[in-house]
Amino acid sequence: MLLEILGLDAAYGDVPALSGVALSVEPGEIVALLGPNGAGKTTLLKAIAGLLRPRAGTVLWEGEDLGRVPSHLIVERGLALVPEGRRLFGSMTVEENLTLGAFAPRARNAQGANLERVYALFPILRERRRQIVRLLSGGQQQMVSVGRALMSSPRLLMLDEPSLGLAPLMVQAILDVLVEINRGGVAVFLVEQNVRAALTLAHRAYILETGRIVGEGGGAELLQDPHVRRAYLGPLAAPEYFVL
Amino acid sequence: MHAERRWAAVILLAFAGLALVPLAAPRDDTLNLLFLILLSVTLAQSWNIIAGYAGQVNLGHAAFFGLGALVTRTLWIGGTPVLVAMAAGAGAAVAFALAIGAAAFRLRGAYFAIGTLALGEILRITTGNVLAEISTLPAAAIAGYRLTLRYYLALVLAALAVAVVAALATSRLGLGITALREDEDAAEASGVNALRLKLTALVTSTTLAGLAGGLFAYYHISYYPQHPFSPHWTFDALLVTYIGGVGTLHGPVLGAVFYVFLKEYLATRWVDLHLLIFGALFIGGGLLLPGGLVEAGGRLRRLLRSTLRR
Amino acid sequence: MIILSQQLVLGFMIGGLYGLAAVGLSLIFGVLKVLNVAHGELIMLGGYGAYWLFALLGFDPFASLLLVVPLSLLLGLGLYCALFGFVVRTDEETRIKNSLLIGFGLALALHALAVKLWTADERGITTSYAGSVLIVGHLAIPLVRLASLAVAFALIAALHLLLTRWRWGRAIRATADDWQAALLTGIDVRRAYLLAFALGTGLAGAAGTLVSVGYSISPSIGLEWTLKALIVVVLAGLGSMFGTFVGGLFLGLAEAASAAVFGGPYREVVGLVIIFAVLVARPQGLFGAR
Numbered sequence: 001m002l003l004e005i006l007g008l009d010a011a012y013g014d015v016p017a018l019s020g021v022a023l024s025v026e027p028g029e030i031v032a033l034l035g036p037n038g039a040g041k042t043t044l045l046k047a048i049a050g051l052l053r054p055r056a057g058t059v060l061w062e063g064e065d066l067g068r069v070p071s072h073l074i075v076e077r078g079l080a081l082v083p084e085g086r087r088l089f090g091s092m093t094v095e096e097n098l099t100l101g102a103f104a105p106r107a108r109n110a111q112g113a114n115l116e117r118v119y120a121l122f123p124i125l126r127e128r129r130r131q132i133v134r135l136l137s138g139g140q141q142q143m144v145s146v147g148r149a150l151m152s153s154p155r156l157l158m159l160d161e162p163s164l165g166l167a168p169l170m171v172q173a174i175l176d177v178l179v180e181i182n183r184g185g186v187a188v189f190l191v192e193q194n195v196r197a198a199l200t201l202a203h204r205a206y207i208l209e210t211g212r213i214v215g216e217g218g219g220a221e222l223l224q225d226p227h228v229r230r231a232y233l234g235p236l237a238a239p240e241y242f243v244l
Numbered sequence: 245m246h247a248e249r250r251w252a253a254v255i256l257l258a259f260a261g262l263a264l265v266p267l268a269a270p271r272d273d274t275l276n277l278l279f280l281i282l283l284s285v286t287l288a289q290s291w292n293i294i295a296g297y298a299g300q301v302n303l304g305h306a307a308f309f310g311l312g313a314l315v316t317r318t319l320w321i322g323g324t325p326v327l328v329a330m331a332a333g334a335g336a337a338v339a340f341a342l343a344i345g346a347a348a349f350r351l352r353g354a355y356f357a358i359g360t361l362a363l364g365e366i367l368r369i370t371t372g373n374v375l376a377e378i379s380t381l382p383a384a385a386i387a388g389y390r391l392t393l394r395y396y397l398a399l400v401l402a403a404l405a406v407a408v409v410a411a412l413a414t415s416r417l418g419l420g421i422t423a424l425r426e427d428e429d430a431a432e433a434s435g436v437n438a439l440r441l442k443l444t445a446l447v448t449s450t451t452l453a454g455l456a457g458g459l460f461a462y463y464h465i466s467y468y469p470q471h472p473f474s475p476h477w478t479f480d481a482l483l484v485t486y487i488g489g490v491g492t493l494h495g496p497v498l499g500a501v502f503y504v505f506l507k508e509y510l511a512t513r514w515v516d517l518h519l520l521i522f523g524a525l526f527i528g529g530g531l532l533l534p535g536g537l538v539e540a541g542g543r544l545r546r547l548l549r550s551t552l553r554r
Numbered sequence: 555m556i557i558l559s560q561q562l563v564l565g566f567m568i569g570g571l572y573g574l575a576a577v578g579l580s581l582i583f584g585v586l587k588v589l590n591v592a593h594g595e596l597i598m599l600g601g602y603g604a605y606w607l608f609a610l611l612g613f614d615p616f617a618s619l620l621l622v623v624p625l626s627l628l629l630g631l632g633l634y635c636a637l638f639g640f641v642v643r644t645d646e647e648t649r650i651k652n653s654l655l656i657g658f659g660l661a662l663a664l665h666a667l668a669v670k671l672w673t674a675d676e677r678g679i680t681t682s683y684a685g686s687v688l689i690v691g692h693l694a695i696p697l698v699r700l701a702s703l704a705v706a707f708a709l710i711a712a713l714h715l716l717l718t719r720w721r722w723g724r725a726i727r728a729t730a731d732d733w734q735a736a737l738l739t740g741i742d743v744r745r746a747y748l749l750a751f752a753l754g755t756g757l758a759g760a761a762g763t764l765v766s767v768g769y770s771i772s773p774s775i776g777l778e779w780t781l782k783a784l785i786v787v788v789l790a791g792l793g794s795m796f797g798t799f800v801g802g803l804f805l806g807l808a809e810a811a812s813a814a815v816f817g818g819p820y821r822e823v824v825g826l827v828i829i830f831a832v833l834v835a836r837p838q839g840l841f842g843a844r
Contacts, residue, residue, distance in 0.1 A: 051734055075740040087735040089728045091793055100728050103721070104740035148739065301650060347834040354589055354650065358788045359833045362826045365781065369826075373819040475777075479658060486655050519666035526659025530652050531640055 001060075002027045002156055002187055003048070003079070008057035010040070010047050010211075017043040019211045021057070025156060030178070030188040032198040032219065034232060035208035041191040042084055044208070045160050049081040050074045076104040080154035084161050086145045088133045095129040097144050101151030110153050118147040121177050139170035146177065157181065158189040163197070175201055195232040199223045251494040252410035259403045266392045275395045279463065281504045282398035283456060284484050288496035289405040290452035291481040293412065293445050295490055301357040303478055304364030308337040308450045310473030312457025314371065317379060317469070320462065330458030337454030338447055345446050361475065368473035380466035394463045401459055405452050410493055412448060487529060489538025498537045561810040563693055569806020570703035571764055573799035575779055576786035577710055578757030584792040585730040585750035586642055588649055591657035594780030595664040596755050600626055600762025601771035602672060608679045615679050615767040616701065619760055626759025630752035633660075642747055661776055668773035678770040702764040709760055710799050713753065717795070726750050730793075785829050791838050805829075 003025040010018040017040045025031045033041050046052040048059050050071035059066040061077055069077065080101075089097050098118060102111040119126040122143040128136065133144055142162055149157055159178070163171040175197055182188050192198035199205055199219045207215035207228070215227065222228050262282075266275060287309060294302045316333035320326050344363060351359045381389075460472055480503070488499025506525070510518035533540050579593045590596075603622045607613040613621070637660065641652045686697040717723035722745075729736045729746040736743050765771055765779075782805065790801030805825050812824030 049738060051737065070742075071737045072740055072742045075738060081738050083735065083738060087732050087738075089731040089735065091731055092724070092727060096724060100724060100736075100739050100741070103725065107740075152740065301654070347830075351833055351837050353646075354583070355788055355833060355837060357589070357650075358784050359830055361781070362785060362788075362830045362833075366823050366826045366830070369819070369823050373823075482654065483658065486651060490651065516670060517666065520663050520670065523659045523661070523663030523666060526662065527637060527656050528659075530655030530659060531637065 001025070002029075002062060003189070004058075004060040005044075005048070006058045006060070008044070008047060008059065009055045010043050010052060011055055012043075017211055018047070018054070021208070021211070021213055023206050023213060023216070025187055025189050027155070027187055028182070028185055029204065030182050030190065030202045030219075032202035032205035033189065033191045033208055034195050034198060034205055034228075036231075038210075039208045040211040041208055042160055043211075045081060045083075045158055045189075045191060048158065049079065049083075075152045075154070076106055078106075078153075078155040080149035080152045080157055082145050082149045082157065082159040082162060084164065086138075086141045088141055088144055088148070090132075090134040092133065093130050094125055094133055094136070094144055097133055098125070098129075098147050098151055101148035102153075104152055107152045111151070114151045114153060118150055121150075121180065122147055139166050139173075142166060142170070142174060146174065150181065154186060156187045156189060158191075160191045161193055162190075163192060163194045171197065195228070196223070199228075248410050248413045248493045251492075252406060255406050255494060255497055256403055259399055259406075262399055263396070266395060270392070272391060275391050277504065277508065279391075279395055279398045281500050282395075282402040283459060283463075284480065284500035284504055285402045285497050286398075286405040286452060286456040286459070287477065287481045288484040288488070288500055289402075289409050290449045290456065291478070292485045292490060292496050293409060293449040293452075295482070295485060301353075301482075302360045302449075303357045303475070303482075304360030304362070305453060305481055306473050306475055306477040307360075307364040307367045308341060308453035309457040309460070309477050310364075310367060310371065310470075311337045311340055312454030313461040313472040314375075314457075314469060316458035317461035321379075321382065321385075326458075326462050330455055330462070333458035333461070334451045334454030337457065338450045341446050341450040342443075345443065349442055349446075361478075364473065364475060364478065368470050368475075371473055372468070372470035375469040378466055378468050386465060389465070394459070397462065398459060401452075401455055404455075406493065406497065408448060408452065412445075413493060483526065487526075487537060492538050495538045498541075502537060558811070558814045560693055561814040562807055563695060564699070565806040565808075565810025565813075566803055567695075567699040567703045567806070568769070568809075569803035570706040570799070571761055571768075571802070572782050572786050572805050573802025574706040574709060574757060574761040574764070575783040576790070576802050577713065577795050577798045578754040578761065579780075579783040580787045580790070580792060580795070580798045581713075581726075581750050581757070582754035583787060585726055586638065586747050587646055588638060588641055588653040589657065589784075590638070590751075590754070591654060591780055592660040592664060592776070593754075593758055593783055594776035594778065595661045595668075596626070596629070596758040597762040597765065597779045598668060598771060598773065598776045599629070599664065600759030601766035601775070602668065602677075602762070603759065604763035604766045605677055605679055605771065608681075614681060615763055616705065619705070619763050622759045622763045623756050626762075627752045627756040629759070630755025631748065633755065634748050634751040638751060639744070639748070642744075661780070665773050665776055672773065674773055676770045676772040677766070679767045681767070696768070699768040702768045705764060706761070707799065709757065710795055713757070714795050716753070722746070722749055726753075785826065789829050789832055791836075 001024050005021055005023050008018050008021040009016070021044060023031075023033075033044065035041055043052065047054045048066070050066065050069065054067070061079060064077070066074060066077070089100065092100075098115060099111060102108055102114060107114065124140060125143055125147060128140065133141060136144065146159070146162065162174050166174070171194065178188055178190070179201065190198055190202065199222055202219040205217065205219055205222050206213050207222075215222070215225070217225065223233075262278060265278065290308075291302065291305050294300055312330070312333035314333070315336040316326070316329045319329035319332055324332070348356065348359055348363070457472055484499040484503045485496045486499070487503055488497065489495030507522065510521055514521055575593070575597055579590065582588060582590050582593075600622055603625060604615045604618045607618040607621060608615055637656050638653065641649055641656060644652065681698070684698055688695040688697055688700065717727055725736065725741045726746045726749055728739070728741060729743050729750075733743050736746065762771070765775070786798060786801045786805050789805065790798040808825045808828050809821045813821035816824065
């Protein structure tokens with residue numbers, strides 16, 4: 001097992017956010033985490049990535065307790081997070097953002113090769129590499145964010161709502177990239193609002209509601225699940241069916 | 245909320261006790277020390293309104309203190325009854341605040357702090373240039389100088405400051421101001437009129453500071469007109485409030501007592517190094533007790549409670 | 555007219571030092587989000603360092619930069635580890651408050667220490683070449699001050715290179731932009747803070763050295779220089795080192811112009827008024843982002 005989470009509890013002050021969360025990701029898998037807004041999906045990712053200290057439970061990475069690892073060393077272990085809202089270094093260029101992704105010692109040697117690979121995945125970034133990222137479009141920023149995470153040669157790539165605010169064409173492009181990365185051996189843990197797309201992509205998925213895991217199954221299997229269909233794939237959950 | 249009311253009662257009771265001091269022990273040095281504490285309480289509470297409750301660090305607070313002093317002194321020496329002069333002083337401070345308030349409140353955080361500091365300095369330097377000579381009371385006024393009178397005025401003003409802050413904190417107005425501090429957009433969305441609240445906080449804070457300035461002008465026999473504009477007054481108010489505990493009612497009071505006593509003690513015992521020790525104490529305080537004496541008190545109470553439980 | 559242009563030249567040159575002082579403060583403020591109100595006192599210490607190296611060992615002040623700057627870097631390291639390192643563990647609102655308390659305490663303590671050790675007397679470094687002047691038309695340009703301006707600019711250019719070419723320099727900029735994202739990319743944010751604070755203090759030491767040779771120093775210059783630096787930081791906004799330097803030059807020129815037009819005592823006022831006006835029109839500063 002690559003990533004194993006056991007009995008995770010997290011809270012913001014007195015407000016509980018996660019209760020007894022348990023899940024796992026095997027090497028080479030694509031696992032999706034679905035759930036409504038406010039379910040705690042971002043909280044879970046933050047807890048794994050070391051931005052948030054959980055109240056209880058363990059996050060095991062290749063058997064090691066990540067709770068004991070300082071936040072900035074987690075990417076060194078091989079997990080990279082593409083945070084919600086991109087969180088780029090706004091005053092710096094595309095290339096500077098990307099090369100910072102290879103800051104960790106493990107990734108430094110592969111910096112040149114990784115950069116080429118990222119530019120191959122996202123050709124437009126090569127064109128724009130000297131541009132200040134603040135001036136890029138949402139979709140291009142998302143590419144930089146994903147690219148930055150890839151620069152660290154991760155074994156597990158975690159993404160928090162990568163499709164948020166992006167045009168459908170752009171969303172498809174990002175998801176295609178994820179499939180390609182995965183084919184190269186990188187496991188993917190995807191938190192995604194676009195349930196249909198996520199389930200089509202994922203080998204397995206978990207459903208998080210109000211801080212608890214309420215469902216789990218194969219991607220295709222969950223696509224047919226009645227609860228999932230009603231809660232997340234019905235007319236209200238599928239924006240493409242909305243006529244405004 | 246109720247904690248504030250309780251504290252207000254306690255403090256005002258203590259002030260009532262202080263009213264008896266000139267009758268029991270009419271020593272000049274005692275009265276002067278208490279006067280200094282009471283002036284500090286007033287100035288600190290006025291600063292506390294903007295900083296503690298509204299969450300903005302105003303580094304130009306001395307401007308209001310100085311304007312109050314300037315106008316009061318000028319009018320009073322010219323023959324106006326002192327209370328009227330003080331009211332006019334407060335009025336001048338408020339007028340100035342309103343004039344620059346709209347501009348200053350566009351700034352946030354550190355920029356607000358520095359912008360207000362710049363304003364304070366502008367007033368100080370201009371006053372220093374225009375009124376470079378020392379301002380001394382005419383001989384008649386010196387002859388008729390009664391310290392006790394000034395002492396009672398300081399007591400009344402400090403009580404007023406505490407009462408006003410208590411009223412503000414426990415009112416809907418106060419809640420609104422705190423809501424603004426936490427999240428302005430959310431507050432506005434809930435129906436809080438940001439501008440009205442900010443103005444209320446500003447006017448209250450400035451009036452108290454202006455009155456404190458007037459008191460200063462009434463108290464001192466001679467001083468340089470630019471002195472009350474000095475940023476040291478702002479820093480004193482800031483330190484007193486932080487030491488005591490910003491955003492609380494009793495914080496500035498505790499802080500004023502502590503600060504003045506400490507300063508006097510150090511100045512007499514460690515003449516050479518008192519500022520050095522003073523500075524070191526602030527560093528220690530900032531590191532260990534960022535919540536000030538109020539936090540220390542809270543911690544002590546919890547410690548006692550847990551030890552007593554066993 | 556002659557007086558005005560002469561004043562402007564002098565104002566331009568001290569503006570360079572304002573800029574240098576401000577850049578150090580801006581770096582610390584931009585990265586750590588902490589306002590070090592004792593920055594002026596650190597400048598003062600740098601000045602005394604250079605002064606004593608000159609008075610006791612005969613070191614040329616420009617050469618003593620090679621000693622004063624590393625010593626200031628170390629001082630910054632020490633101050634961060636002992637004091638400001640603890641302040642950055644809290645959220646932004648508490649940070650401002652704590653840093654003000656600690657900063658004031660530090661300023662008070664350093665000021666008192668300086669008075670105790672070296673008396674309150676004003677001092678300056680007078681080298682053999684102190685009086686040399688470059689004559690350009692009807693302008694007399696003191697060479698020492700011109701050299702100081704050049705050194706200030708060189709230091710800022712060096713800083714710029716550090717922040718763009720050095721791996722940790724980029725890490726510092728990244729931390730300033732988004733410290734959480736920096737953690738995610740593997741940057742030890744605490745170390746970035748430490749480096750930024752040390753660099754800022756190093757620049758303060760350098761500024762102090764230049765002040766002691768072209769102008770004068772005393773224990774009380776701390777507050778004055780903190781104010782100048784603060785004003786320039788706010789005027790120029792955060793994010794651009796060269797922008798901050800230009801902001802310093804601007805302040806120097808504004809002060810000189812107002813002194814020439816309104817007379818000496820109003821020198822400071824016009825500068826302050828301009829700063830306030832700029833802030834109101836552009837709350838993020840002249841060169842600031844957002």
